[in-house]
Amino acid sequence: MNKTMIALATAAVFAAGLAQAADPDAYVDYRKATMGAVGGHMKAMATRMKAGLDVPDDTALHATAIAGILESFPAAFPEGTAGVGKTKAKDAIWANMDDFKAKSTKGAEAAKALAAAAESGADMSEIGAKLGDLGKACKGCHEDYKSK
Ligand code: HEC
Helix, strand or coil: CCHHHHHHHHHHHHHHHHCCCCCHHHHHHHHHHHHHHHHHHHHHHHHHHHHCCCCCCCHHHHHHHHHHHHHHHHHHCCCCCCCCCCCCECCHHHHCHHHHHHHHHHHHHHHHHHHHHHHCCCCHHHHHHHHHHHHHHHHHHHHHHECC
C-alpha cells in the first residue's frame, strides 16, 4: 500500500470506531489534542506578529480555527468523564458547566472578533488589542478550570 492508501485505511478504522460507545479516556486525549492545536494557532499568530516575519498574514485563518474549536470544546466534557485519565481539567468544570460553556463561548467570540479585524485589514494596534482580548479569554478559563 502506498502512503495515501494507508492513510485512508487508517481513517476508515477510526470512522468504524466512532460507532462504538466512546472510551472516557479518549475524551481526555481529544481535549488535549484540541487545546494543543489552539495553543499552536495562538503561538503561530503571536510569533509572526512579534518577529515581523515575512510570511503571509494568516491571522484570520488561525483565529477562525480557534473560534471553531472553542465553540465545540465543552462537548468534550460529558458527564462521567470528570477525573478520568491524566488530565489538568479540574472537577469544578462539571459543577459549573454553564459558566464553563460561557467562558468557552467568550473565547470563541474573542477569536471571531480577531478574525474579523484581520480580514478587514485593521491596523496592528487594533489586531494586537484583539489578540490581547483572546489571550485574556484563555487565561480566564484556565484560571478556574485548568490545574497548573
Ligand atoms: C472554556 C475553557 C478554556 C478556554 C476558553 C481555553 N482553554 Fe485551554 N485548556 C482548558 C482546559 C480545561 C485544559 C486542560 C485539558 C486537559 O488537560 O485535559 C486546557 C489546556 C490547554 C493547553 C494544554 C494542552 C495539552 O497539551 O495538554 C493549552 C496549550 C491551552 N489550553 C491553550 C489555550 C489557549 C491558547 C486558549 C485561548 C486561545 C485556550 N486554551 C482557551 C480550558 C480552556
